[in-house]
Amino acid sequence: MCTSICYTSTDHYFGRNLDYEIDYGQKVIIVPRNYVFNYRDMPAQKSHYAFIGVSVVNDNYPLLCDAINEKGLGIAGLNFQGPGYYFPQIKGKKNIASFELIPYLLSNCESTAEVKEILADASISNVSFSSNYPAADLHWILSDKTGKSIVVESTKSGLHVYDNPVNVLTNNPEFPSQLTKLSDYVDVTPSNPKNTLVPNVDVNIYSRGLGTHHLPGGMDSSSRFVKAAFVLSHAPKGKDEVENVTNYFHILHSVEQAKGLDEVENNRYEYTMYTDCMNLDKGILYFTTYDNNRINAVDMYKENLDAEDLICYDLFKKQDINYIS
Numbered sequence: 001m002c003t004s005i006c007y008t009s010t011d012h013y014f015g016r017n018l019d020y021e022i023d024y025g026q027k028v029i030i031v032p033r034n035y036v037f038n039y040r041d042m043p044a045q046k047s048h049y050a051f052i053g054v055s056v057v058n059d060n061y062p063l064l065c066d067a068i069n070e071k072g073l074g075i076a077g078l079n080f081q082g083p084g085y086y087f088p089q090i091k092g093k094k095n096i097a098s099f100e101l102i103p104y105l106l107s108n109c110e111s112t113a114e115v116k117e118i119l120a121d122a123s124i125s126n127v128s129f130s131s132n133y134p135a136a137d138l139h140w141i142l143s144d145k146t147g148k149s150i151v152v153e154s155t156k157s158g159l160h161v162y163d164n165p166v167n168v169l170t171n172n173p174e175f176p177s178q179l180t181k182l183s184d185y186v187d188v189t190p191s192n193p194k195n196t197l198v199p200n201v202d203v204n205i206y207s208r209g210l211g212t213h214h215l216p217g218g219m220d221s222s223s224r225f226v227k228a229a230f231v232l233s234h235a236p237k238g239k240d241e242v243e244n245v246t247n248y249f250h251i252l253h254s255v256e257q258a259k260g261l262d263e264v265e266n267n268r269y270e271y272t273m274y275t276d277c278m279n280l281d282k283g284i285l286y287f288t289t290y291d292n293n294r295i296n297a298v299d300m301y302k303e304n305l306d307a308e309d310l311i312c313y314d315l316f317k318k319q320d321i322n323y324i325s
């Protein structure tokens with residue numbers, strides 16, 4: 001499973017938890033402006049906006065999981081197995097292979113408003129990158145500097161673009177159903193609950209935090225959706241970058257999956273492999289990984305963004321304990 005959020009303070013912060021059981025060898029990568037994109041059914045693009053994100057690199061091609069561009073548009077792909085459906089190439093439409101969606105939108109769009117326009121005549125085609133990389137069933141969340149988000153889902157009934165009022169995405173079911181389920185939890189509150197159960201009885205409120213007693217805590221996508229929406233909507237705004245980044249990681253770490261809790265097959269467990277936080281205004285990517293709780297950062301503006309070749313950094317690092325004695 002995965003969870004993605006957009007957190008707004010003075011700047012905007014976008015990213016995700018990537019929860020899975022298979023390490024694809026992801027790296028932090030920067031795609032500079034003059035890296036050439038050859039699309040399957042669209043003209044090649046020699047120059048475009050630069051972007052930074054987390055990616056599998058195969059044959060010098062960035063298979064991106066999540067990224068932001070220099071204009072402050074962010075996008076993340078999350079599993080959507082079941083409802084997800086890609087189409088054969090359709091004449092008269094812009095056919096975008098699922099693995100091309102992130103690079104194509106980040107190359108060409110500044111905002112979610114532009115994404116909506118560009119997707120109006122588009123279809124996500126069921127073309128695989130290669131036999132080793134069949135098309136993954138995904139849906140996508142996008143955010144920009146307005147602090148607003150949208151969700152893109154391709155199902156049998158077509159390509160859908162939804163406004164996302166909670167700025168959260170997890171996995172199944174389809175996005176409108178996730179939103180509907182929030183209504184089961186609308187009375188969850190950070191404050192002390194009022195006794196409306198037996199108002200004439202003096203109930204001993206035995207603990208702090210009882211307003212969150214019914215907040216779900218499961219590893220499943222619905223539970224993470226509700227919990228992340230609650231934690232995000234009540235998160236304080238920091239007064240500087242470090243405080244904001246700290247707040248952001250607390251939100252996503254509140255729905256992270258520890259090893260051993262989500263058995264996907266006999267003795268194989270899904271867990272949160274990495275968490276990233278991309279500052280949409282400053283082009284900085286921060287990350288933690290399962291084995292390294294320290295926050296690491298890559299600033300895209302420290303590199304030559306007019307270059308032609310991909311720039312890569314290791315993501316999976318070792319734990320970095322500060323031994324005091």
Ligand SMILES: C[C@H](CCC(=O)NCCS(=O)(=O)O)[C@H]1CC[C@H]2[C@@H]3CC[C@@H]4C[C@H](O)CC[C@]4(C)[C@H]3C[C@H](O)[C@]12C
Nearest residue numbers: 001002020056063064065078079099133134135136171
């Ligand atoms: C596994 C991850 C989703 C995690 C998740 O949501 N887990 C919930 C499971 S569940 O919903 O509970 O069942 C997804 C998210 C992004 C994906 C990559 C996107 C680029 C590329 C696309 C190509 O087509 C195939 C290879 C490719 C490298 C993809 C591999 C893999 O698919 C990635 C990592």
